Amino acid sequence: MRSGGKGTGGKGARGSGTGGKPAAGKGEGSRPPARAGKRPSHDARRQAQAAARSRPEGLPAATRPAPRRPAAAAPTRAEVKAETAQVLSTGVQQLVVTPDENEMRIDRFLEARFPQLSFSHIQRIVRKGELRVDGKRADSKDRLEAGQTVRIPPLKLEQQAERPRSAKADADTIGFLRSITLYEDDDVMVLNKPAGLAVQGGSGTTRHVDGMLEALTGKDGQKPRLVHRLDKDTAGCLVIAKSRFAAATLAKTFRSRSARKVYWALVAGVPRVRQGRISTYLAREEAYDGDQRMAVAQHGEDGAMHAVTYYAVVETAAQKLAWLSLKPVTGRTHQLRAHTTHIGHPIVGDPKYFNIQNWELPGGIQNKLHLLARRIVLPHPRGKGTIDVSAPLPPHMRQSWNLLGFEDAPYDPIVDAPDE
Numbered sequence: 001m002r003s004g005g006k007g008t009g010g011k012g013a014r015g016s017g018t019g020g021k022p023a024a025g026k027g028e029g030s031r032p033p034a035r036a037g038k039r040p041s042h043d044a045r046r047q048a049q050a051a052a053r054s055r056p057e058g059l060p061a062a063t064r065p066a067p068r069r070p071a072a073a074a075p076t077r078a079e080v081k082a083e084t085a086q087v088l089s090t091g092v093q094q095l096v097v098t099p100d101e102n103e104m105r106i107d108r109f110l111e112a113r114f115p116q117l118s119f120s121h122i123q124r125i126v127r128k129g130e131l132r133v134d135g136k137r138a139d140s141k142d143r144l145e146a147g148q149t150v151r152i153p154p155l156k157l158e159q160q161a162e163r164p165r166s167a168k169a170d171a172d173t174i175g176f177l178r179s180i181t182l183y184e185d186d187d188v189m190v191l192n193k194p195a196g197l198a199v200q201g202g203s204g205t206t207r208h209v210d211g212m213l214e215a216l217t218g219k220d221g222q223k224p225r226l227v228h229r230l231d232k233d234t235a236g237c238l239v240i241a242k243s244r245f246a247a248a249t250l251a252k253t254f255r256s257r258s259a260r261k262v263y264w265a266l267v268a269g270v271p272r273v274r275q276g277r278i279s280t281y282l283a284r285e286e287a288y289d290g291d292q293r294m295a296v297a298q299h300g301e302d303g304a305m306h307a308v309t310y311y312a313v314v315e316t317a318a319q320k321l322a323w324l325s326l327k328p329v330t331g332r333t334h335q336l337r338a339h340t341t342h343i344g345h346p347i348v349g350d351p352k353y354f355n356i357q358n359w360e361l362p363g364g365i366q367n368k369l370h371l372l373a374r375r376i377v378l379p380h381p382r383g384k385g386t387i388d389v390s391a392p393l394p395p396h397m398r399q400s401w402n403l404l405g406f407e408d409a410p411y412d413p414i415v416d417a418p419d420e
Contacts, residue, residue, distance in 0.1 A: 103248065278309045
């Protein structure tokens, strides 16, 4: 008895009899009749016909290309900035770093995204660990990579009214910047920053170098950019990038420690070792008055960073004062001020770190920070040789040098110190 009913496509059959033998007249593996199974419904036939009409002629459905969808245009950085700046303190935000923000420092990223956020506020949320990058704590100097996610805590942003630009004010600012320019070409400026002028804005600080650079914005909209910082009370060489290319290249130069920096300072007392190396870890600490200072820390402590400084004694005054030439290998916040204090010779006039009890300021010397960013040497961002610029003593330090009988040394002993 044959199995499979009528033909091989009958109910319960798939090309062979139920006993495993091929159906009569059919070879093993032969196809079932085309009309096997249930007849498609009327609606199914209509759908199949419609699909066939929409299919490119002669192209089977299985190989038909997927329909193209118009790609959504990626938002520009200006659009991202404008949208983000309007988000007020409603909750935690997750911001994705754009390709244009690749290798940007975290504090600069926040300044660009939130123009209303003060510098002190940025430092505070980073210091407290409220800001996270890909879920991890970060330092304000860390560099971001495109695609990373930055977690921003609820922010209390202050809406700032747009102030009309004054042509006269811009002209005065440009004139001032030109008067303190030590070096300039198409890519780089080196300014002789006066003591007392802040590099960036902060709580209650409205006049600062970063704000002044707005007056030098070119027709292409590019504003000169800071590539490193000096403390407000430190005078001397401050490097400015005039183009995006120069800013990126110089930032790498400073990160790779290819820039050589020399500082001059007047310190209390005279170091017993005339030339030496200071190597410690430094970390932020909260002072009793709520101010922030850097303190010597142990390796492994939270926020501790290695700092290295070379020093050399240039001249002395009656074993009470010494002129030091300093060469920082690393670039930590307040590094020189903290290091000179660590070896027992704080910088004269330092309001944060001078810690010698009952020390009297010699007559005629002003109670101002005696620290000068004397010299900067770095490769030109476009490979045009080396930029080597020196700054003169600021007025209060010149007065002290004259009083103590110090003469500008024709040879600086620190130049022979190692670069690492």
